[in-house]
Amino acid sequence: MLSTATTPVPATEATTVTTVTVPTTEATTVTTVTVPTTEATTVTTPATAAPTVTTAAPAPATSAAPLVPESGMAASQAAVQVLHGVPGAEVDVYVNGKALTTGFNTGEIAGPVTLTPGSYDVALFAADARAPESSSDRTDEPIVEQNVAVGADPATLVAHLNDQGQPTLTAFKEDLAPVAPGQSRVVLRNLMADGPVDASVNGSIVGSIGAGQEVSAVVPAGTAKVEFVGDDGKVLTTANVTVGDGELASLSAIGAPASSTAQIVIERFTGLSTAPAGVPTGDSGLLGLDDDQTGLKLVFGLMIVLALSGGVVAFRRQRSSWS
Amino acid sequence: MNRPVAHGAIVLAISLATVGSIVTAQSTRASGTTGGSGRSTLGSEAYAPAAPGAGVPVRSATIESDQAAAAARVIQQPTRIQVGAISLEAEVIPVGVDAKSQFDVPAATTVGWYRYGAAPGQPGASVLAAHVDYGGARGAFYDLSKLEAGDRVEVEMDDGATLQFTVTGVYEIQKHELPAEELFRKDGTPVLNLITCGGTFNPEKHSYNANVVVTAEPADAVSAQGLTA
Numbered sequence: 001m002l003s004t005a006t007t008p009v010p011a012t013e014a015t016t017v018t019t020v021t022v023p024t025t026e027a028t029t030v031t032t033v034t035v036p037t038t039e040a041t042t043v044t045t046p047a048t049a050a051p052t053v054t055t056a057a058p059a060p061a062t063s064a065a066p067l068v069p070e071s072g073m074a075a076s077q078a079a080v081q082v083l084h085g086v087p088g089a090e091v092d093v094y095v096n097g098k099a100l101t102t103g104f105n106t107g108e109i110a111g112p113v114t115l116t117p118g119s120y121d122v123a124l125f126a127a128d129a130r131a132p133e134s135s136s137d138r139t140d141e142p143i144v145e146q147n148v149a150v151g152a153d154p155a156t157l158v159a160h161l162n163d164q165g166q167p168t169l170t171a172f173k174e175d176l177a178p179v180a181p182g183q184s185r186v187v188l189r190n191l192m193a194d195g196p197v198d199a200s201v202n203g204s205i206v207g208s209i210g211a212g213q214e215v216s217a218v219v220p221a222g223t224a225k226v227e228f229v230g231d232d233g234k235v236l237t238t239a240n241v242t243v244g245d246g247e248l249a250s251l252s253a254i255g256a257p258a259s260s261t262a263q264i265v266i267e268r269f270t271g272l273s274t275a276p277a278g279v280p281t282g283d284s285g286l287l288g289l290d291d292d293q294t295g296l297k298l299v300f301g302l303m304i305v306l307a308l309s310g311g312v313v314a315f316r317r318q319r320s321s322w323s
Numbered sequence: 324m325n326r327p328v329a330h331g332a333i334v335l336a337i338s339l340a341t342v343g344s345i346v347t348a349q350s351t352r353a354s355g356t357t358g359g360s361g362r363s364t365l366g367s368e369a370y371a372p373a374a375p376g377a378g379v380p381v382r383s384a385t386i387e388s389d390q391a392a393a394a395a396r397v398i399q400q401p402t403r404i405q406v407g408a409i410s411l412e413a414e415v416i417p418v419g420v421d422a423k424s425q426f427d428v429p430a431a432t433t434v435g436w437y438r439y440g441a442a443p444g445q446p447g448a449s450v451l452a453a454h455v456d457y458g459g460a461r462g463a464f465y466d467l468s469k470l471e472a473g474d475r476v477e478v479e480m481d482d483g484a485t486l487q488f489t490v491t492g493v494y495e496i497q498k499h500e501l502p503a504e505e506l507f508r509k510d511g512t513p514v515l516n517l518i519t520c521g522g523t524f525n526p527e528k529h530s531y532n533a534n535v536v537v538t539a540e541p542a543d544a545v546s547a548q549g550l551t552a
Contacts, residue, residue, distance in 0.1 A: 083384060100379055107385045182420045182439060221419075221439060239386045242393055245439035246509065265384040273439070275503035277424040281464065282520030283529045284456035 078152050079112035085160035085191050085254030086167050087261035090127035091143060093159075094135040095120055102131040106254075107265050115150045122148050122169055124159055143167050156267060160191035160254055163211035170212050174269055176248060179218050181276045184243040186224055186251060187216040193256040197236060198229040205229075221245040226264065228253040237262040246273020401436050401443050403479040404451060409466035415451060415478070426452050426518075432463045440507055443478045443515055444486045444541055448508045451478075452518040455531070464519035468493065468535045476515065476539045488515045488539035489546070495521050495533050506536065515539040 082093060084104050092102040093110065101110040104127070123135055123145035132138055144167040148157055154174045162168045172189065179185055188199035190209045198205045199215050201224050207215035227238040236257045243249045248269040255261035382388075401415045418427040418435035429435045434453040441447035454462025476488040496502070506516050515538070522533025 101381055104381065107383055108381055109384045110379050110381045113379055180420075181424050241386070241389075264386050266386055266389045267384060268389075270509070273509055275507035276420050276426040276437070277503075278498060278501070279426040279428065279452050279518045279534055280520070280530060281426075281428050281452055281518065281534070282455040282457070282462070282524070282531045284459045285524035285526055285529075285531075286456035286459075286461060286465070287521060287524060287531065 076152055077114040077116050078150055079154045080115045080150055080171075081109050081111035081113075081156045081267065083156050083158045083252065083265065083267065084108050084110075085158050085252055085265065086124075086143075087161070087255040087259070089124075089143065089167070091124040091159070092127050092131040094123045094125070094142075097121065097123075097135045099131055099133050099135070103127050107263070109265075109267060112154070117150055117152050119147045119149050122146055122157065124167065124169075144169060154269065156250065158189070158191055158252060158254075160212075160252070161193035161256060163193060163195055165193040165256060168212070172214060172250070174248060174250060174267075175216060176269060176272055178274045179246060179272045181274050182221055182245055183218050184221045184245060185216055185218050185248045185272060186226065186241070186243060187214055187248065188226060188228070189214040189250065189252040190228065191252045191254045192228070192236065192262055193258070194236065194262075195231065197231070197253070198227075200227045200229060201225070219243070221247070226251055228262075228264075230257065237264050239264045239266075241266060243268075244270075246270060248272055398442055398445075399480040399482050399484070400438075401449075401451070401478045402481050404434055405477040405479075406470065406474065407477075408471070408474040409469055411463065411466065413453065413463040426450075428452050428454060430454075431457045431460065434463050437507065440509065441513065443480070443488070444513050446513055447510045448506060448514050448516050450507055450516045450518060455519045455521065455535070462519070464517065464535075467517060467519045467537055468495065468521055470517075470537050475542065476517070476537075478515070487542035489542045490537055490539045491545065492536075492538040494536045494538075496536055497522065497533050498531075501534055501536075513541055513544075 082100065082104075084091065084106050087106050089106065091104050093100045093104055095113075100113070104110060123142040125131070125135070125138060125140055125142050128138070128140070135142075144159065146169045148169055148171050150157075150171060151173060154176060155171050156174060157169060157171050159167060159169055170191070172187075175185060175187065177185075186201055188201070188206060188209070190197050190199065190211055190213055192211065194211065196208050196210045198208050200206060201217050201219055203225065206217045209215055221244055223240055223242045225238065225240050228236045230236050237253050237255075239251070241249055241251065250267040250269070252265050252267075253262060254265055255263055400417055403413065404415055405412045413432055413434045415434045415436050416429055417438035418429060419438060421427045426437060427435065431454065434451050436443075437450040437452070441449045443449040443451075453464040453467075455465050455467070456462050470490050470493050472490050472492060474490040476490060478486045478488065480486060506518070517537040517539065519535050520531035520533070521535035522531050524531050
């Protein structure tokens with residue numbers, strides 16, 4: 001239902017990390033973390049193809065919501081996670097009127113839950129210690145309530161601020177398509193209360209993405225520096241992320257840069273890996289020329305030795321019988 | 324944050340009431356506020372029919388907690404391999420793939436450990452590969468095909484431990500039929516796969532048409548279930 005632009009980033013193992021000086025303005029939240037590996041100052045250039053950017057499909061306005069999934073439909077069900085990306089709001093989450101999780105905090109993930117494809121009514125209320133199990137028993141108004149379409153693929157449903165600073169819900173399909181051995185995929189989502197940002201990986205801009213949009217890049221397994229850069233060139237939020245072979249890291253920039261609540265949250269998925277294309281382990285032909293003949297020689301040699309020793313024994317026996 | 328957790332604690336308290344331990348429920352609540360993981364959630368069974376009654380797990384997705392979890396994972400790496408049956412003793416180094424996405428087999432007499440796969444003894448396949456011959460000389464795995472089921476393989480790890488494996492199978496497989504996804508599987512029971520070249524040498528391509536694959540399993544597991552190869 002949504003597609004993502006994939007930009008292969010050059011696959012040198014040494015690919016890391018443009019050290020970028022981050023302006024220390026108040027509005028800039030920097031989620032810099034210790035860099036686990038050695039820092040090479042190699043700057044990688046982006047691949048030639050300009051990525052296209054796709055807006056995640058918003059929830060359709062239909063109200064044809066299949067209710068609780070029937071059992072025995074596992075094949076068509078999708079694993080869906082719910083990510084809380086609205087800053088400073090502890091919420092209770094209801095799906096089709098039933099509480100999914102309560103006391104859900106910014107930067108937390110709930111799930112996965114298995115959902116039959118269809119449209120779901122999702123509502124977020126301010127957290128209530130006595131949150132009723134059914135949203136119809138609530139007397140307060142939801143912070144946000146939307147119909148959200150869920151497909152057959154793994155997906156993340158994110159509650160976040162739109163570019164007007166209002167809470168909204170967006171479903172993102174997770175791209176688990178295989179990557180080459182030694183590679184990984186990073187997906188960058190702009191879920192901040194801000195306009196378009198440049199999403200960059202290892203110093204290369206992968207795409208310019210508006211609020212609610214995503215781009216992805218295939219990068220060598222290892223540590224990648226991820227940055228969301230505002231239109232004035234200011235780094236809004238950044239992180240160094242270590243992504244393993246065959247892993248997907250979905251990185252959502254959430255919060256509001258204007259109020260210093262921008263941060264990156266991460267989801268990890270595995271199962272994208274492919275095996276090496278081959279195991280080239282010989283170039284000289286010694287095995288064919290040398291080893292087989294050696295083996296044959298050994299066999300012949302053994303036969304000769306056996307024959308000789310047998311002869312000697314026989315000879316000795318003769319000698320002893322003579323004596 | 325505290326209040327809904329308290330809600331979960333009430334559920335806990337009720338369920339624990341039969342055991343008569345409200346104190347336990349209180350302490351559970353206290354720990355639940357720090358990690359956010361031991362929390363009870365509501366109504367989740369309606370959305371997860373495969374696991375009725377299971378709560379929807381909630382965890383932190385912040386970069387900080389992700390990094391902390393990564394730092395807590397320590398992966399031991401292999402440093403040496405010894406196989407008495409073929410008088411093999413060689414250094415092991417971590418390797419990835421080359422520009423052709425092939426196993427980046429180290430030169431000559433060094434053995435490569437596929438660092439994107441499992442460490443020896445860990446769930447999944449741990450793969451060690453080395454040349455049968457290289458630049459006109461014998462490689463580290465020259466005699467690999469002479470191994471037999473039951474032979475012992477020892478792998479030294481960088482924490483000083485020596486892991487014992489027992490050979491369970493020796494195969495010669497045409498390269499175009501190599502079951503790479505199985506040989507390099509990321510999960511499942513621990514297996515150690517030793518790979519080199521074999522079969523017929525093509526002098527024009529400077530390569531062999533087959534791979535020799537030796538499978539080995541942790542010695543204690545093999546002795547427990549018997550050798551089935």
